[in-house]
Amino acid sequence: MDTSVAVRDLKISYGALDVIKDLQLEIARGEFLVLLGPSGCGKSTLLNAIAGLIDVADGEVWISGRNVTWEEPKDRGIGMVFQSYALYPQMSVEKNLSFSLRVARHDRADIERRVARAAEILQIEPLLKRKPAHLSGGQRQRVAIGRALVRDVDVFLFDEPLSNLDAKLRVDLRVEIKRLHQRLENTMIYVTHDQIEALTLADRIAVMKGGVIQQLDDPLTIYNRPKNRFVAEFIGSPSMNFFEGSILEKDGRRVFDADGMKVPLPCDLAPKVEPGRAVSLGVRPEHIRIGEMGTNSDEAALRGTIDIEEPMGPDTLVWIRTGERTLAARCPADARYPPGQTVPFVFDMRFASIFDAKSGERL
Amino acid sequence: MTHTAAETPRGPKPQRMTAGRIGLYAFLLVSAVFFLLPFYVMLVTSLKTMPEIQHGSIFALPSKATIEPWIVAWSKACTGANCDGIRVGLLNSFEILVPSVILSIGLGAINGYALSFWRPKAGNIVLTTLLLGAFIPYQVFIYPLVRMLSFVSLYNTLPGIVIVHTIFGLPIMTLLFRNYYEAMPADLFRAGRVDGGGFWTIFFRLILPMSGPILVVALILQVTGIWNDFLFGLIFAGRQHLPMTVQLNNVVNTTMGTKAYNVNMAATILTALVPLVVYFVSGRWFVRGIAAGAVKG
Amino acid sequence: MKPRRLRNVAAQTALIPSWLIVIFAYIGTIAWTIRISFTSSGIFPHYDWVGLKQYDRLFDSHRWVVSVQNLAIFGVIFIVGCLVLGFLLAVFLDQKIRGEGILRTLFLYPYAMSFIVTGLVWQWILNPTLGIEQAMHAWGWSSFSFDWLARGDRAIYLVAFAGIWQSAGLVMAILLAGLRGIDEDLWKAARVDGIPAWRIYLSVVIPMLSGMFVTALVLLGIAVVKVYDLVVAMTGGGPGISTEVPAKFVIDYLFNRQNVALATAAASVMFVAVFVVVGPWLYSQYLRRRPGEAS
Structure with a gap:
């Protein structure tokens, strides 16, 4: 250089x-x-x-x-x-x-x-x-x-x-x-x-x-x-959504688990974390999609209630409540998201980040 | 610039006391001596005996300190036929000071409040005249004022001198408070109006409680200003109420026979004491007073 | 909403004392003083009309001419001295030095004291026999002689010197506040650009502080015109009439020499002189900038 x-x-x-x-x-x-x-x-x-x-x-x-x-x-x-x-x-x-x-x-x-x-x-x-x-x-x-x-x-x-x-x-x-x-x-x-x-x-x-x-x-x-x-x-606005939890082994796959919310880890992430480890999972709002799980195996299907809808112009920010948590999802602007409605949503785990709960370092 | 391997620049730059820096401190030190010297001379002179003063250096420390001059200055020094010392003047000064300060600050605050928030008709005329008045030499006002006060039998009385101080303190006080209130958010005043406050309610309940800082500044300005006054005290106070500054000047400059320099200096320090205490206690506030009173006459 | 007139009744009432003061103590007295200056009044005023006779007498009076000359000498030395010393002190105090707080306090304390005290102290230090002269003799410099306070042609310089001692701190305080208001980034920019500090002071800082300089100038100018106590305490106008000043001239002729008409003529001249200088400045400073309040 x-x-x-x-x-x-x-x-x-x-x-x-x-x-x-x-x-x-x-x-x-x-x-x-x-x-x-x-x-x-x-x-x-x-x-x-x-x-x-x-x-x-x-x-x-x-x-x-x-x-x-x-x-x-x-x-x-x-x-x-x-x-x-x-x-x-x-x-x-x-x-x-x-x-x-x-x-x-x-x-x-x-x-x-x-x-x-x-x-x-x-x-x-x-x-x-x-x-x-x-x-x-x-x-x-x-x-x-x-x-x-x-x-x-x-x-x-x-x-x-x-x-x-x-x-x-x-x-x-x-x-x-x-x-x-x-x-x-x-x-x-x-x-x-x-x-x-x-x-x-x-x-x-x-x-x-x-x-x-x-x-x-x-x-x-x-x-x-x-x-x-x-x-x-x-970095990022709104901020990345974080979930505190730990890693479980289930049916031969490694799964992120936080108070019953279970998210299977994608293949490239899975080998890096051993079961039982306390971690936090980070997902950016644009990597949350409202809808049923597709064919992509790296997606994780969840359910929640729509809390607030914020149209931003090019897209719409949807705040979804699931359990104790509220998370932000960046969704296409051409659909409506009525508050109170219960919807399925999925994480695109290819872009998810996992951090060690104690040190905060990326895994 | 090149450096040999042995002195590779690393870490803090080696500090050198440059010639400029030394010159700077030298100048400040000399200035400090210049400013301190008179006070030092006052102090040592006031502690010496007259023979020592007549034969020694004014800068020398007293060979045997005595507080006799202070006692004389306080209770025995003569002005003309009276030999009651400077303490009489001290009391007179306080008698003049207290009502004058209260009146001028009170009037100035009300003026400033009325002019800035209420904008009464022709208020600008009052303001402009007062502003001009702050700059005009007192000599222009004095004689007619003497006649007016004589006419109402207040010439050479305590109320008379208090009125004079109030009159000539008004410009700076009005301006001080007006500028302070102008800088206050007008919405506050509007909120007070909407809540049904009248002129005096808003002043006493809303504005005055928020005027702490400017009241302190006004107090400093007026206490030092009125205490240090000589001209008005000389002309308007009358023989019974001569303030300390006038008495001091009489003691020092009209004594017959040998001058008692040690007594004079003790009396001078005593006279300077009140404003000096105000100055050292108030610290930065005094400087704020200078800045705020930048139009002081 | 109530009509404006009603709303303002309380405000107008509150201003009544000020109106009285403005009308009687300021405008009335000035008019009265000027009126008397056109009469032949002696101890007591009487209201005849002698035109400009008193003004002729005034400018024929040696004592008045000396007073005005002294005022000019005092004014120039005092103002230039205060501005230069005050500016240097402010700049040097602004160099991140040790003991700044103490030094600042020291430089300003004389300003808290009266001109009477100032005059008396310096009268003593500069005492022609017992003051500095004797101190120098005591230190072995036996030929040293310093008798300016007793010399008619020199005493006024010492009065100005004492004035500088009292008021230089004022200029320092005003300018230091101005220097502290200068953006820290400006100094950084100058260092990056390689501009030496003295050059920044000359080309950037002094022009930036021009408003503060004017303020200081006005304050000092007022002190000059009003100078009275300092002279009374330090020299009493002497030796002879060599340190007389206009303000003292007026007071002396009003109360000791009982020539009211001549005194008021002198006062009127002072008034006109100040008005001519200060009027335009005041206008530009306070009235022009706030057109919104003109009504």
């Missing part, structure tokens, strides 16, 4: 508290890596450490083949975009873009060329003479990206860049960031707590919790084969 950014044995402490401990991360040249996690998981801290904005307690940071652990942020070959844009309020857009170049004493022609290029890429040419106060949130964030762009850096760092924008702008700008990445082919590291942003943008996602990377994989793997319960719960 052609490594662009590497973090080795990283430890970061605030006083006696270690927020990140012994963290390893390698990012390939041109890769779009998203650091995803709930607030306080250490994702911004990690980004700031890569940028050199906070001191590390131990470990090394390498960027483009150089050990930059002790170097100032400006010498690391990075550009950074912040949630609050951090534009210089008294300067016009043009001045904002060129400020760092002027300080570094680039010649005038070079500054103009770079500013023009950034403005062209981000389509902010008409805004160059305006002050930040007269820009919309989306325009401000473009300028903030432009400020990183003019510096011609290898690595772009984004710290929740879209969190201050409203929903529609967020989608627009998300697409543009992806387009920007395709055009520039720079390495990009992007911090967010929004799973949709992570899934849509990333080449790879690092899901973080408690200062530890829980899983580092491409978006589809993260979604379909979460490494532990935390990742499984954090």
Whole structure:
């Protein structure tokens, strides 16, 4: 792998508290890596450490083949975009873009060329003479990206860049960031707590919790084969349905059993779990189908009562009560699901995940 | 930048005390000395005997500390023919302070409440005039005020000085409360109206209980402001009610014969004591008062 | 809903004291003062009309001219000194230093004390014989001489100096609040962009704090025009009339020299000067921004 950014044995402490401990991360040249996690998981801290904005307690940071652990942020070959844009309020857009170049004493022609290029890429040419106060949130964030762009850096760092924008702008700008990445082919590291942003943008996602990377994989793997319960719960909306139970041996097949709800395990899963083990079964809403069992042997047939029906447009979310539990199923929008009706439903066990009840690790 | 294998950067960047950092601390230290020095000089002077003052350095510690100057300042120092010490002024200042603070804050709160929530007709005229009044030098108002107060026999009386303090505390107090109430959600007031509250009910039951922070700020501003006043006390209080600041100045600047610097400094500290206690006790609130009272006259 | 007029009766009633104060104590007194300035009143006012005669006398008066000059000298030194020292203190305190809380408290405490106290302390420290001079002699610097407080051409600078000691903390407190309001990301962005801190202060922070600077400027400006107690306590206007200021001129002529007409003329000049400067600023600050309240 052609490594662009590497973090080795990283430890970061605030006083006696270690927020990140012994963290390893390698990012390939041109890769779009998203650091995803709930607030306080250490994702911004990690980004700031890569940028050199906070001191590390131990470990090394390498960027483009150089050990930059002790170097100032400006010498690391990075550009950074912040949630609050951090534009210089008294300067016009043009001045904002060129400020760092002027300080570094680039010649005038070079500054103009770079500013023009950034403005062209981000389509902010008409805004160059305006002050930040007269820009919309989306325009401000473009300028903030432009400020990183003019510096011609290898690595772009984004710290929740879209969190201050409203929903529609967020989608627009998300697409543009992806387009920007395709055009520039720079390495990009992007911090967010929004799973949709992570899934849509990333080449790879690092899901973080408690200062530890829980899983580092491409978006589809993260979604379909979460490494532990935390990742499984954090990704996907509505959340994966979980059932606590244990494994039984029945008629020569291994079966998941939770309070009488019995689900046969598919052939590829079955050998991994020995009978008697306490596990939790996770099934995503789109892998629950209302209806009788078909010919597919990897399906498990169950019954429940419809609780609530939530039409979402492209599909309908149906909340089904079975025993003590309520579970969500994503169903086709062309049918109706009257509350109170008792219906049969099946799990598509090919996509189910089984986690060890104690450790939460995927089996 | 290249590093040899022996000094591969790893872990925290070695901390160096840079020249800039040293300069920064040096500047702050010198400033701290500059700001502290006068208080230090006041204190040591007040503990020295006069011969020591006449022959020693003002910065030197007293060779043998004495509290005699404090006793003299408190109970024997003379202003003109009276030799009752600065304690008389202390009592006068409190007599002026308490009603003035209560009246000006009360009126300011009601004003601010009426102007921000009720928006009465021509309320803006009141506000604008008060605002302007906060900036205009007192010298413009003083003489006619003296005549008016004489006309109602309040010149040189305690009620007279209290009225003057209330008048000139009104702009800042009104503005303080108005700005605070403007920032309160109007829906709260509307809810009170819908629930049938009238002007005074809403004020006393709803608004006032939510005004804690701004009342503290107002209290700090007015206590220090009125205590530190010199001009109004000099002109309006009358001989019987001269506040401490005026008495202090009389003690220090009009004594005949040799000046008793140690007594003067003891009296000065005594006069500064109340606002200093307010300052050190209130801490950050004092700063909030400065920010809120940014239009203070 | 009740008609607006009825609803507002209670509010209008509550404002009656303020209306009285506004009409009598503010507008009435200003008009009265200006009226007297056009008379020949001595100890007691009488209401003849002598036109601008008092103003002619005023500007012919050496003492008034000195007062105005002193005000200018005091004003420039005091304001520039407070702004520069206050800004430096605020910036340095904002550098994540140790003991910030204690230092901040130290820099501001003089502002809690009155100008009378300030004047008396510095009068003592700067005492031409027993003050700094004698201290330096005691430390062996026997040729040291510092008698500015007794020198007519220098004393006003010391008054301004004492003023700076009292008020610099105010500027520091205002600007520090402003500095704390600056987005942390801005500093990070500057570090990533490689822009040195001093450059950020110059090109970004000072323009951002311009509103705070104006606030500080206005507060200090008001203190300058009103300066009275500091002079009374520190120099009594002396030596001679070398540290007289307009505010003291008015009070002295009102109550000690009993020339009410001349005093009110001086007060009127002060009023007009302040009004001309503050009026437009107030308008732009408070009234223009809230057009919704204009009715």
